Amino acid sequence: MGTYITRRLLQAIPLLLGISVVSFAILKAVPGGPLAAYESNPNVTDEDLRRLEHTFGLDQPLPVQYLGWLSKFLVGDWGYSFVSHQPVLGLIGERLPNTVTLMGTVFLTVLVLAIPIGVLTAVKQYSWFDHLVTGATFAFLSTPTFWLGLLLIIAFGLQLKLFPLGGMATLGMPFDPIDRLRHLILPVATIALVQLGSHVRYLRASMLETITQDYMRTARAKGLSERSLVVRHALKNAAIPLVTVVALDLPELFVGALVTEQIFGWPGMGRLFWDSATRSDYPVLMGILAVSSALIVFANLLADVVYGYLDPRIRFS
């Protein structure tokens, strides 16, 4: 397995380089850029523009610019925002905790709910509970996240006035855990309901496959209680595919949920990407794109490794 992981890590290097080249090229193709604001300004002469271009290194050929970016990126110098002139790494570090708070809560909520619900629907297949849950998961999977968010705001924020409409905290209030929790509930529910739908469906399907297998009948014949049968024998095997699905969700934990953050005014990584995209703030965009694609690559690797570790039938070759 050690050699397998090493090989996959080595394969990830050209993949990540390719991704960074393409990202760089896309961002360079987008019009605007740091000088766009000056170009329409009559007080800025062409000479000034040239000088600014030179300061930003924009007069160099593209491959040189890319190599310059890459060599600095690798040693932790991710450049400065064109808009706020703060270091990119600092900006990301500022937003990251907010996104981790939001997505971490989603992650835990979904796991805590998905496992019992998925198991119950499979054990009580075709019961009213199963039909209700299956219908609901299907509905949530078919709902655009942003609309679900709007509906939750209308229902629980505007009509019932149970929760705040957005933001992370009540303005002008010092940090207060209860207040933070109240602000978390609606955005967390928005993302969690959709994810819950997919996880429950996965677990239900793999539980159904597991509980019809021969070894389950043997275990039952031995006189095991239904509870230990389901939890110790079935769930342990049925959860393996779910583990890989959860591993593939990991990047979201850090990249955030752009649309939900946008609707609820949650100042996380998704918002940072959105604000930078609408202002053509390349250094920040490049940083976020690099981080998020690297996370996706490693999450895939992690999913494969964990799967092989948990399921001895899978052999690495």
Place this chain on the structure above:
Amino acid sequence: MAGQAVALRAPSAERAVERGQWQMAFERFRMHRPAIAGVIVLGTLALLSAAAPIVSPYGPEKNNLLLIYEGPSLSHPMGTDSLGRDLATRILYGGRVSLSIGLLAVTVAITVGTVVGTVAGFYGRWIDSALMRFVDMMYSFPRLFLLILFGVFFKGMSLPVIVTVLGLLSWMTTSRLVRASFLSLKNREFVEAARCIGARDRRIIIRHILPNSIAPIIVAATLGIAGAIIAESTLSFLGLGIQPPTPSWGNMLKDAPAEMNIAPWTAIFPGLAIFLAVVSINFIGDGLRDALDPHHVVRRA
């Protein structure tokens, strides 16, 4: 002479079996109630959208500033928006845009995916490795981020642009499906037999191997339409997709966050249309998967 006789008979026999399989798949699909419900709902939505000028007495961009933010009533069953435009009418016209985008984007995705998967799976070797590394790379991009960048790049996207961009960012699953079926079929006896009687690569690919991978492609395509509709609506909601005044289900919700306390119907109905279309398509996809499941087909044939 004998070889010629076989060659003449084989295609017709194959066609007969094929028709039988499709007929059986159709029978199974008909028994899938949610899928049939999906066909009915989606069909109604599509028909009403297509016939929008006949169904509705209003125009999609017809303002009526005396009737802004009217609640649902008999003359405006879903109310009116900030410019007094009839919401139901705009949803029907928006359906034309949103449903076409879903369908066309998937057509692009399926075409690209099939070509890439065929070339990779059939020719193998370095072409295969190169193309599959490219697929890995495309998979590793956060799709929404790229969509947003393109949206900013084009300052909002027209229908052809959004169809192309969505299609070019979502062909990877199809290419893997097609490649897998080529890998498992290209060394089988029937392909060898076809080669022996002188069939060229093109014929082997189109007549002998691709028909065998149609079932998973159809399922992936159906579910892909749902994904494309959601992607378009999200993008247009963010203001980077179809630009007003042309209605799309997504851009009708663009102002909803500001309006939902005075006119919640402007936030509810367009979303409901997206939801109904996507649920229906997902049900149809589910039904198709059950109907076309290759295990069933093999066992029954």
